[in-house]
Amino acid sequence: MTDFGQSYATDAYIEREKYPVLISSFRRIDCVQSHMGHGNFNVLGFDEMLRYGRRYSSVGEFTQAEEMFLEEIFTTDAKRYGFMGKKVIEELTAPIPEKDRKKIGHTGHFLYRGESERLYKKLQQDLGTGIVLTSGIRSVVKQTHLFLAKSIQSEGNLSKASRSLSPPGHSYHGVGDFDVGKTGFGRKNFTQAFAETEEFRKLVDLGYVDIRYPRDNMLGVRYEPWHIKVV
Numbered sequence: 001m002t003d004f005g006q007s008y009a010t011d012a013y014i015e016r017e018k019y020p021v022l023i024s025s026f027r028r029i030d031c032v033q034s035h036m037g038h039g040n041f042n043v044l045g046f047d048e049m050l051r052y053g054r055r056y057s058s059v060g061e062f063t064q065a066e067e068m069f070l071e072e073i074f075t076t077d078a079k080r081y082g083f084m085g086k087k088v089i090e091e092l093t094a095p096i097p098e099k100d101r102k103k104i105g106h107t108g109h110f111l112y113r114g115e116s117e118r119l120y121k122k123l124q125q126d127l128g129t130g131i132v133l134t135s136g137i138r139s140v141v142k143q144t145h146l147f148l149a150k151s152i153q154s155e156g157n158l159s160k161a162s163r164s165l166s167p168p169g170h171s172y173h174g175v176g177d178f179d180v181g182k183t184g185f186g187r188k189n190f191t192q193a194f195a196e197t198e199e200f201r202k203l204v205d206l207g208y209v210d211i212r213y214p215r216d217n218m219l220g221v222r223y224e225p226w227h228i229k230v231v
């Protein structure tokens with residue numbers, strides 16, 4: 001898939017009657033994120049999120065329809081809308097225990113202790129401060145938030161959304177992979193422009209780049225040179 005940003009005749013859309021609950025679920029999750037801050041939201045568990053809604057009236061309790069919708073998005077077979085990548089998290093409510101994760105200073109992101117943390121440290125030793133963590137652990141909640149935002153942007157086209165972002169449960173960010181970018185490069189780190197930087201060339205030369213989803217892969221997933229494969 002080279003033109004992942006396009007719509008195709010065979011694309012699958014969310015049912016029209018579910019669109020309002022897609023919007024309201026997204027808004028409430030978005031509200032949770034603004035309320036608790038981006039950092040901790042990255043590792044927020046599903047049950048914790050529901051409790052958070054109940055606790056803060058400015059967020060408000062998730063309605064039964066919203067809860068059911070979020071469960072459905074998680075359990076629906078993503079192959080139905082063309083995403084052929086593997087499901088790596090089977091349980092919607094699986095938490096990310098505090099003892100297993102480490103907050104990485106000045107980034108607002110977390111990494112799993114062990115292999116991910118070790119690889120990131122090594123990468124920093126080899127490349128210096130020119131390279132920085134741009135996305136670490138993403139809980140199912142975080143991935144759901146991103147996926148719903150993409151789905152709304154794509155006007156309910158789930159196939160199109162899933163071509164540029166893994167559906168909840170399918171992101172390797174949930175199990176150890178992470179993204180890096182060039183310090184100070186901002187959003188351009190998540191574009192092809194990153195692949196043209198000196199930092200990227202060094203990553204390749206030092207053998208860090210082992211692409212999870214290669215260019216023109218048949219799995220319906222975008223090629224992402226900034227993504228570091230750990231698992």
Ligand SMILES: [Zn+2]
Binds near residue numbers: 179226227
């Ligand atoms: Zn990534």
